[in-house]
Amino acid sequence: MIVSTHRYVLLIEYDGAGYHGWQRQKNARTIQSCLEDALLSLCGQDITVHGSGRTDTGVHAEGQVAHFDLEHRWEPRRLAHAMNAHLRPERIAVLCVTSASQTFHARYAAIERTYRYRLVVRPAPLALEVNRAWRIAGPMHVDRIRAAGRHLLGRHDFTTFRSVHCQSRSPIRTLDSIDVNAWEDGRGLHINLVFTARSFLHRQVRSLVGSLVKVGQGSWSPERIADALKACDRSQCGPVAPAAGLTLMRVCYPDDPFKSVAASIRGAGHDS
Amino acid sequence: MIVSTHRYVLLIEYDGAGYHGWQRQKNARTIQSCLEDALLSLCGQDITVHGSGRTDTGVHAEGQVAHFDLEHRWEPRRLAHAMNAHLRPERIAVLCVTSASQTFHARYAAIERTYRYRLVVRPAPLALEVNRAWRIAGPMHVDRIRAAGRHLLGRHDFTTFRSVHCQSRSPIRTLDSIDVNAWEDGRGLHINLVFTARSFLHRQVRSLVGSLVKVGQGSWSPERIADALKACDRSQCGPVAPAAGLTLMRVCYPDDPFKSVAASIRGAGHDS
Numbered sequence: 301m302i303v304s305t306h307r308y309v310l311l312i313e314y315d316g317a318g319y320h321g322w323q324r325q326k327n328a329r330t331i332q333s334c335l336e337d338a339l340l341s342l343c344g345q346d347i348t349v350h351g352s353g354r355t356d357t358g359v360h361a362e363g364q365v366a367h368f369d370l371e372h373r374w375e376p377r378r379l380a381h382a383m384n385a386h387l388r389p390e391r392i393a394v395l396c397v398t399s400a401s402q403t404f405h406a407r408y409a410a411i412e413r414t415y416r417y418r419l420v421v422r423p424a425p426l427a428l429e430v431n432r433a434w435r436i437a438g439p440m441h442v443d444r445i446r447a448a449g450r451h452l453l454g455r456h457d458f459t460t461f462r463s464v465h466c467q468s469r470s471p472i473r474t475l476d477s478i479d480v481n482a483w484e485d486g487r488g489l490h491i492n493l494v495f496t497a498r499s500f501l502h503r504q505v506r507s508l509v510g511s512l513v514k515v516g517q518g519s520w521s522p523e524r525i526a527d528a529l530k531a532c533d534r535s536q537c538g539p540v541a542p543a544a545g546l547t548l549m550r551v552c553y554p555d556d557p558f559k560s561v562a563a564s565i566r567g568a569g570h571d572s
Numbered sequence: 573m574i575v576s577t578h579r580y581v582l583l584i585e586y587d588g589a590g591y592h593g594w595q596r597q598k599n600a601r602t603i604q605s606c607l608e609d610a611l612l613s614l615c616g617q618d619i620t621v622h623g624s625g626r627t628d629t630g631v632h633a634e635g636q637v638a639h640f641d642l643e644h645r646w647e648p649r650r651l652a653h654a655m656n657a658h659l660r661p662e663r664i665a666v667l668c669v670t671s672a673s674q675t676f677h678a679r680y681a682a683i684e685r686t687y688r689y690r691l692v693v694r695p696a697p698l699a700l701e702v703n704r705a706w707r708i709a710g711p712m713h714v715d716r717i718r719a720a721g722r723h724l725l726g727r728h729d730f731t732t733f734r735s736v737h738c739q740s741r742s743p744i745r746t747l748d749s750i751d752v753n754a755w756e757d758g759r760g761l762h763i764n765l766v767f768t769a770r771s772f773l774h775r776q777v778r779s780l781v782g783s784l785v786k787v788g789q790g791s792w793s794p795e796r797i798a799d800a801l802k803a804c805d806r807s808q809c810g811p812v813a814p815a816a817g818l819t820l821m822r823v824c825y826p827d828d829p830f831k832s833v834a835a836s837i838r839g840a841g842h843d844s
Contacts, residue, residue: 311758313696313699313700313759314699314700315699315700315702360700362700362757362758362759363758363759377695380695380696381695384696384697388697390699391699391700391702392699393696393697393698393699394696395694395696395758395759395760396696422667423649423652423653424585424652424656424665424666424667424668425656425660425665426665427585427586427587427662427663427664427665428585428586428587428632428634428663430587430663485634486583486634486635486667486822486830487585487634487635487667488667550758558758
């Protein structure tokens with residue numbers, strides 16, 4: 301018997317602080333298992349949710365993308381509403397559901413991923429951004445971070461900046477951009493580092509951030525980043541930045557699956 | 573015996589979610605009591621911490637100001653560091669300490685207070701801004717909120733928009749500005765309402781926001797805000813907006829107590 305299925309794509313937000321990362325594991329709460337549990341209670345079937353990529357324990361998402369197949373056809377807004385009802389009280393929200401053709405794949409069709417890393421530079425501990433940013437003591441020289449970041453752009457062997465547990469066959473990646481946005485607000489110096497690439501290696505962003513912070517603090521020269529990269533030697537990496545500061549912001553596809561339904565994220569009738 | 577004392581001023585950040593507001597109470601964790609407990613364990617004395625004003629249960633602060641007197645002289649940066657050590661693991665951070673003359677008073681010397689109220693307009697529940705914003709379903713017309721806000725500016729009797737438990741002798745206040753900042757980020761429509769006045773009545777901002785949201789949703793006309801204000805009748809107020817969206821951003825004084833020590837908030841040696 302051939303069962304025809306319907307493919308749905310999710311846009312998901314989550315607070316990674318309470319989860320052992322994206323990927324389903326035995327005896328651990330993960331984002332993927334919470335979504336699959338919600339679908340099981342909704343449809344009575346074991347459904348596999350395929351993410352655009354894994355996020356580690358403690359890493360957040362403002363725009364994770366995932367897909368799955370259902371036997372029954374659902375009105376996408378109703379499906380989003382029902383999933384959110386079954387996810388309660390998890391810190392996971394389905395922002396949007398759309399239907400897609402069987403050729404769409406959240407992981408393999410993705411052409412660009414954007415991560416943001418948040419730093420707060422000040423002597424005081426964090427009260428509001430706990431679990432959302434890395435608080436470090438100054439001094440911090442933003443121009444040195446920018447100078448070091450330029451050495452990382454383009455296609456390189458990123459062996460130095462990936463976990464020894466990284467399962468990718470190739471350590472070659474192309475880093476398209478690193479934007480360094482810095483501002484002060486009376487509570488400290490805030491620095492957002494925004495990384496864009498087709499794909500990233502395991503722990504790549506946190507490894508890069510830990511080394512860039514060494515440069516910003518003045519204990520590494522910007523050129524040491526270039527040397528560490530060329531060495532292709534994991535021992536040349538600085539400390540790995542904590543997971544709490546990292547957020548998966550956006551995953552891009554040749555044909556944006558949420559383009560036609562952007563209004564459903566926010567309801568109808570806006571103006572500003 | 574005359575004991576000369578030294579006055580210190582605090583700039584404080586807190587996540588209000590776990591506290592029964594600012595003011596000390598029996599059998600309840602409050603911001604004031606946590607600060608006083610930290611000073612007791614630090615100095616071995618009961619010290620009263622005077623805030624610029626109370627914040628309600630669940631209300632946050634990015635820039636609350638408070639003062640207190642100590643018999644011993646402290647180096648301000650050391651005092652900040654010691655207080656933060658004694659406050660751990662509370663969600664309260666002392667951003668800055670400065671010394672001040674006995675004429676400074678956190679409450680009575682304040683000439684301007686700024687509050688921000690955060691709205692997120694979308695069908696999905698919040699996963700990242702839980703306890704930090706009010707999530708409401710659309711539609712939401714920002715231009716209507718702006719039009720309604722103009723009726724509230726200036727000096728008025730705000731009886732309609734204060735709690736029946738408000739202890740201020742006069743219901744007259746002067747609202748200097750309401751800034752309505754709105755943007756979309758693919759997760760929803762974000763609206764920050766920023767209110768500035770010399771002082772506010774109890775529940776005034778949340779009462780105003782609840783009524784302005786009625787206008788934004790289209791169920792009240794902008795003019796109904798003017799009529800409600802003129803009525804001086806609490807029953808004409810809309811629903812009171814939840815505490816979670818509200819943050820005390822800034823308290824201003826004729827002579828900024830933190831002016832000379834801004835660098836100590838963020839450490840030395842920044843550039844951007």
